[in-house]
Every structure is written in C-alpha cells, then in structure tokens.
Amino acid sequence: LHLSAVKLAELHSDLKIQEKDELSWKKLKAEGLDEDGEKEAKLRRNLNVIMTKYGMNGKKDSQLVDTNYIKDGTESDTLDDPRLEKLWSKAKTSGKFSDEELDKLWREFKHHKEKIREYNILLETVSRTEDIHKNVINPSEENLVKEEVLHNKHRELKEKLRSINQGFERLRKVSHQGYDTTSEFEEPRVIDLWDMAKSANFTEKELESFREELKHFEAKIEKHHHYQKQLEISHQKLKHVEETGDKDHLNRNKEKYAMLQEKTKELGYKVKKHLQDLSSRISQGLQHNEL
Secondary structure: OOOOHHHHHHHHHHHHHHHHHHHHHHHHHHOOOOOOOHHHHHHHHHHHHHHHHOOOOOOOOOOOOOOOHHHHOOOOOOOOOHHHHHHHHHHHHOOOOOHHHHHHHHHHHHHHHHHHHHHHHHHHHHHHHHHHHHOOOOOOHHHHHHHHHHHHHHHHHHHHHHHHHHHHHHHHHHHHHOOOOOOOOOOHHHHHHHHHHHHOOOOHHHHHHHHHHHHHHHHHHHHHHHHHHHHHHHHHHHHHHHHHOOHHHHHHHHHHHHHHHHHHHHHHHHHHHHHHHHHHHHHHHHHHHHO
C-alpha cells in the first residue's frame, strides 16, 4: 500500500474499531436483535469507507496520495473538488496564515474531503438498496421493515449533508478572513460536533456538559497529533540509521519507533471510539428534533 508510518497506525486503529463493532454485531445477531439488517449494512458501509480511504478497494484512483503535512508540507495531495481547491489556493496566497495555521487549515480541508467521500459511499449504498426495494413485487411485513431501514439511511444522509454544508461555509469564511482568535475550538472534528450539538435537542445544562467533554476530546486529539509527529520523525531517523549500518544505534531507534507506533495506535483507537460515542449522542438529539 506504500502507506506512511502515521497512515499505518491510523489503519490499525480503524480496523481495531471495525473488529470490535463486528464482534458486537455477531452477539446481537445471535440474539435476534438485528432482524432488519440495518446494523450489518452499517458495518459494511464502514468497512467500505476504510477500504476506500486506504486504497484497498481495488480502484487505483481511490487511494489518497501518501503525504503527510508534517513531513512535506501540504502540496502533494489533492482535494478532488474545484471549490475546495480554489479556497485552499486563496488561503495559501492570502498572507493571513502562519505556517502552523496553514497546517491546521489543511487538516480542515482534508477532513471535509473525507466527509464528502463518506457521504458519497452512503448515497451509493442507499441508491442500491432503493433499486432492490423497487423491484420487489409483493409487499410484505419484511418490506415494511426495509422501508424503515431506508428511512433511517435517508436521515443519516440528511445529517451528513448538513454537516458538509456547515463545514464548507466554515472553510469559506476562514479562507477569506483568517482564523478567529476567539474561536472556542480548533480541531475540525470538534468544530463539527459543536456546531451539530448546538442544533440538537439539548438543554442548556446538557449543552454545557457537552462543551466541557469536547474540550477534553480536543486535548486527546492534540495529544494524538503530537505522537503522530513524533512517529513520523522517528520513522525518518530510522531510515537514515539503517543506511549508516550502526547496529547499536539502529536497535535503539527501532525500540523508540516501536514504542511510538504502539502509543500512536492506542491513542488513535481511543480518539475514534470517543468520536463515535459523541457523534451517536448528537445524532440521537437531532433525531429527537425531527419527532
């Protein structure tokens, strides 16, 4: 796959979560608690997202160019969307951003690209499900269940599209005006969650509690970013030492690299599980709004 050390650690975290979710689903299925197949369909979608994200779906053009903003700046990857490319180009040449802020903005653009990718995968899944449903001749109780599954998928599509639209408006604003120094959060995923939380059916007390939890979540993400940087640096040093042939030096660097790799995987898993939990709580609040 030619993935960097950071990407391999992220892939490990994603697969670990997928494995845990599949084990949970198998227990539910054994107890007859996924009769409509919605949880199984979601697992397939999630696996499809992972395979697409890391170029394992057999499509040559689907894999992200293996770059890392830490290692070689922000120039080698593409955003696959003319509107995003235009905004990014404007931001780079505006003179309103420091190098550190450009790195942060690039993470926001890449996060937005991933949201669009996930939305398109879900949209394709829903379209296939609708085509199958339309071809059923005799309506039955099972088909009524499938209609409910489709309804849930359409609601999920609606939530993802709302998040994409909010995210694009934020990118447009930041690209033109620069970062607001009074902004409450900096991490793209946290900003998304906070914007959606404010639209959900939370009381003031619940919203304040959620705000505090998001601050802890952002600190966890920053810690993960720190270890990602250290892992990338360690990987570069290891490659350099391998070329020198110094065995003692090589062994020390291998030990440090293995430690950083394990820590990065562990933190990545914790971040993604926490993100799942927070997203699920917001989704429940948004669903309640529609009732």
